[in-house]
Amino acid sequence: xxxxxxxxxxxxxxxxxxxxxxxxxxxxxxxxxxxxxxxxxxxxxxxxxxxxxxxxxxxxxxxxxxxxxxxxxxxxxxxxxxxxxxx
Numbered sequence: 001x002x003x004x005x006x007x008x009x010x011x012x013x014x015x016x017x018x019x020x021x022x023x024x025x026x027x028x029x030x031x032x033x034x035x036x037x038x039x040x041x042x043x044x045x046x047x048x049x050x051x052x053x054x055x056x057x058x059x060x061x062x063x064x065x066x067x068x069x070x071x072x073x074x075x076x077x078x079x080x081x082x083x084x085x086x087x
Contacts, residue, residue, distance in 0.1 A: 002086035009085070 003009030005021045013020045013028035020028035027033030029045055037044045037052035047058030053069045061068045061076035068076035075081030 004085035004087070007085055007087040 011022040011026075012018070013022055013031055013033070014026040015028075015031050018028060018031060020030060023029055023033035023045075025033055035046040035050070036042070037046055037055055037057070038050040039052070039055040042052060042055060044052035044054065047053045047069065049057050051057030059070040059074060060066070061070050061079055061081065062074040063076070063079045066076060066079060068078065070081055071077055072081040072083070
C-alpha cells in the first residue's frame with residue numbers, strides 16, 4: 001500500500017493485454033473507463049462540469065501563476081498537492 005501505479009500500486013484494466021490504470025468500471029481511459037470532454041472536437045478525459053482541464057474543467061492550483069490542475073487541498077502535485085510514492 002502507498003505505492004504509485006508505476007511501482008505496483010493501483011489496479012490494471014480488465015481487458016486482456018492492457019496494462020493501463022483503471023479509472024472506472026474496471027476499465028482504463030482508452031477502453032471507456034471515463035467520460036470525454038464535451039467541447040467540440042475534444043476527446044480528452046473530463047475533469048469536472050463535462051470539460052477537460054484544457055477547456056475549463058477542474059480546479060487550478062492556488063499558487064500564483066501556476067496553471068496546473070489542483071490534485072489535493074487546491075495544490076498541484078509540484079506544490080505539494082499530490083500523494084508521493086512510498087517506494
